[in-house]
Amino acid sequence: xxxxxxxxxxxxxxxxxxxxxxxxxxxxxxxxxxxxxxxxxxxxxxxxxxxxxxxxxxxxxxxxxxxxxxxxxxxxxxxxxxxxxxxxxxxxxxxxxxxxxxxxxxxxxxxxxxxxxxxxxxxxxxxxxxxxxxxxxxxxxxxxxxxxxxxxxxxxxxxxxxxxxxxxxxxxxxxxxxxxxxxxxxxxxxxxxxxx
Amino acid sequence: xxxxxxxxxxxxxxxxxxxxxxxxxxxxxxxxxxxxxxxxxxxxxxxxxxxxxxxxxxxxxxxxxxxxxxxxxxxxxxxxxxxxxxxxxxxxxxxxxxxxxxxxxxxxxxxxxxxxxxxxxxxxxxxxxxxxxxxxxxxxxxxxxxxxxxxxxxxxxxxxxxxxxxxxxxxxxxxxxxxxxxxxxxxxxxxxxxxx
DNA sequence: GTTGTATTAGAGTGATCGTTCTATTATTAA
DNA sequence: TTAATAATAGAACGATCACTCTAATACAAC
Numbered sequence: 001x002x003x004x005x006x007x008x009x010x011x012x013x014x015x016x017x018x019x020x021x022x023x024x025x026x027x028x029x030x031x032x033x034x035x036x037x038x039x040x041x042x043x044x045x046x047x048x049x050x051x052x053x054x055x056x057x058x059x060x061x062x063x064x065x066x067x068x069x070x071x072x073x074x075x076x077x078x079x080x081x082x083x084x085x086x087x088x089x090x091x092x093x094x095x096x097x098x099x100x101x102x103x104x105x106x107x108x109x110x111x112x113x114x115x116x117x118x119x120x121x122x123x124x125x126x127x128x129x130x131x132x133x134x135x136x137x138x139x140x141x142x143x144x145x146x147x148x149x150x151x152x153x154x155x156x157x158x159x160x161x162x163x164x165x166x167x168x169x170x171x172x173x174x175x176x177x178x179x180x181x182x183x184x185x186x187x188x189x190x191x192x193x194x195x196x
Numbered sequence: 197x198x199x200x201x202x203x204x205x206x207x208x209x210x211x212x213x214x215x216x217x218x219x220x221x222x223x224x225x226x227x228x229x230x231x232x233x234x235x236x237x238x239x240x241x242x243x244x245x246x247x248x249x250x251x252x253x254x255x256x257x258x259x260x261x262x263x264x265x266x267x268x269x270x271x272x273x274x275x276x277x278x279x280x281x282x283x284x285x286x287x288x289x290x291x292x293x294x295x296x297x298x299x300x301x302x303x304x305x306x307x308x309x310x311x312x313x314x315x316x317x318x319x320x321x322x323x324x325x326x327x328x329x330x331x332x333x334x335x336x337x338x339x340x341x342x343x344x345x346x347x348x349x350x351x352x353x354x355x356x357x358x359x360x361x362x363x364x365x366x367x368x369x370x371x372x373x374x375x376x377x378x379x380x381x382x383x384x385x386x387x388x389x390x391x392x
Numbered sequence: 393g394t395t396g397t398a399t400t401a402g403a404g405t406g407a408t409c410g411t412t413c414t415a416t417t418a419t420t421a422a
Numbered sequence: 423t424t425a426a427t428a429a430t431a432g433a434a435c436g437a438t439c440a441c442t443c444t445a446a447t448a449c450a451a452c
Contacts, residue, residue, distance in 0.1 A: 002398030003448040024309030026222040030440055040401050041441070047399095051440065108307045111299065111369050113220030125370065159376055160383045163363035170362045173307050174321065180355055187356045191383060198428030199418040226410055236431050237411075243429095247410065393452100400447070409438065417430070422423100 009047070012037045013061035020058050021102035026114030052117045059120065062105045063127035066094070071134045080138035081147055081192060084161070087134070088185045091165060095172030095181055103173030107166060132162040139192075148192065157191065164188035205243070208233045209257035216254050217298035222310030248313045255316065258301045259323035262290070267330040276334035277343055277388060280357070283330070284381045287361060291368030291377055299369030303362060328358040335388075344388065353387065360384035 015037040019028045030051065034041055048054040070090060077083040106128040109116075136158035142148040168181055211233040215224045226247065230237055244250040266286060273279040302324040305312075332354035338344040364377055 002396085002450080003400075004450095005399070020309075022309055023311075024220065024222060024307075026220060027309040027311060029438080031438080040399090042402085042443085043400060045441065103307060107366070108309065111220075111304045111307045111366065113216075113218055113223040113304065113308075115219075115223060156379050156383075160380050163367060163380045164359070166366045167359035167363040170303070170307065170366060171359060183352050184356050184359045187352075187387060190387075198420080198426090199430075201429070225408080227408080236429090238413085238432085239430060241411070395450100395452080397449090398447105399449100401445090403442105403444085405440100405442070407439075407441105410435100411437105412433105412435070414433085415431090417428105419427085419429100420425100421427105422425080 007038060009057075010061070012039055012044075012047070013058050016054055016058045017062045017105060018102065020055060021062075021105045021108060022100065024108060024112045024114055025055055025116045025120075026112070052120055055116060056120050056123055059105060059109065059123055059127060063130070066104075067106075067127060067130050071130060075134065075137070079147070080141040080145070084135060084138050084192065085189060087131075088165075088168075088189060091168055092178060092181045092185060095168065095176070096178045098172060101173055101175070104169040107169040108173065129162070131165060132158050135161050142192075152192075160191065161188060203234060205253075206257070208235055208240075208243070209254050212250055212254045213258045213301060214298065216251060217258075217301045217304060218296065220304060220308045220310055221251055221312045221316075222308070248316055251312060252316050252319055255301060255305065255319055255323060259326070262300075263302075263323060263326050267326060271330065271333070275343070276337040276341070280331060280334050280388070281385060283327075284361070284364075284385060287364055288374060288377045288381060291364065291372070292374045294368060297369055297371070300365040303365040304369065325358070327361055328354050331357050338388075348388075356387065357384060 016033055019032050019036045022028075023032060030041055030044070033051075033054065034044060037044070039047075044054060048057055070087070074083040074087055077086065106124050109121075109124045110128065136154050139148060139152065139154040139157050143150060143152060143154065164185065168185060171181060171184070212229055215228050215232045218224075219228060226237055226240070229247075229250065230240060233240070235243075240250060244253055266283070270279040270283055273282065302320050305317075305320045306324065332350050335344060335348065335350040335353050339346060339348060339350065360381065364381060367377060367380070
């Protein structure tokens with residue numbers, strides 16, 4: 001019976017995600033956010049409570065689409081090594097299709113010094129490290145199937161590849177070109193075997 | 197003939213560097229900065245012009261001590277490969293001795309969305325990529341001396357190792373432990389040869 | 393229609409932002 | 423001493439901050 005929402009949550013959050021990626025937590029003002037989303041301040045506060053709540057919802061929206069969905073799809077692959085390589089390819093494609101160098105909301109927010117809540121900070125951390133869990137799982141799968149030697153430690157290798165992903169996302173925020181990102185990814189992935 | 201300064205530039209900037217590392221550009225308020233440095237707002241503005249000027253001076257102070265001085269010293273080493281390994285060791289030692297996880301001012305600022313000037317942003321970029329220049333030079337030296345094979349491309353390898361440094365500094369900002377950083381560094385450095 | 397309810401726009405809240413002004417202080421050259 | 427000069431402290435500036443209040447609005451159930 002109530003008046004219907006003019007904008008869906010998805011539309012609103014997709015806009016706020018862009019603002020937070022561009023300006024960071026402290027740098028994104030409520031004016032920026034209302035202008036970008038098209039929602040008035042009152043509406044934003046009714047829906048999300050406060051700026052921190054909007055940020056948390058934005059992080060979840062970003063991670064659901066950019067990470068969880070992607071990882072769930074890639075986990076279906078028959079070949080775990082191919083899944084890892086595909087993941088790196090997609091990360092680079094993301095960076096390639098980012099003309100304004102917004103970078104990754106999670107990586108940007110990791111380093112962000114703004115006064116976000118401890119809850120928001122923990123969320124950023126945990127959503128980002130879904131990637132490490134995925135990598136660990138695929139490496140363990142590959143080891144079990146014999147595609148990777150027993151001598152490889154899944155935890156250590158996943159840590160290493162996660163670090164490589166972090167660096168790719170940092171470089172995407174600045175001026176790195178796709179060929180450079182591909183070279184770096186190939187070098188990092190060579191730790192998994194010589195057929196790169 | 198003028199009244200002498202109560203605090204030296206070095207003292208002031210060492211304090212402002214800490215604030216900017218902790219809070220970022222947008223997150224560091226003038227109140228934070230005056231409290232940390234012990235200088236009144238008027239004094240800060242007389243010396244550095246505005247917040248952006250103070251930030252630029254802070255970045256230069258940080259990079260002079262943390263990067264330029266370090267690289268100049270390591271460039272004196274007889275063995276370029278050892279110089280590179282030593283550089284990674286020192287980066288990890290820095291991260292180890294960072295109980296509040298301030299991280300690297302340059303890397304943090306790279307991703308910072310705050311409204312710093314284009315000049316400040318360019319400065320951060322150029323000071324950080326002194327590292328890549330150093331790595332490239334050492335790799336070229338090692339190749340010339342036969343310590344590295346001709347097949348290694350100095351530019352690509354320097355890009356790769358710089359990416360590894362970026363990831364180490366990102367991890368230092370969060371919760372990475374020294375052994376993890378050492379494992380990641382060793383894996384990255386293994387690209388230079390098998391004696392890691 | 394009427395009623396009930398969530399949504400909305402827009403003005404308004406005190407607090408804090410970066411910045412500047414005023415007046416005072418501390419020092420040295422003359 | 424005195425004059426000249428830069429540094430200082432602290433109050434004050436308008437602007438903007440995150441946030442809230444008030445009223446009007448738009449819809450569904452009845």
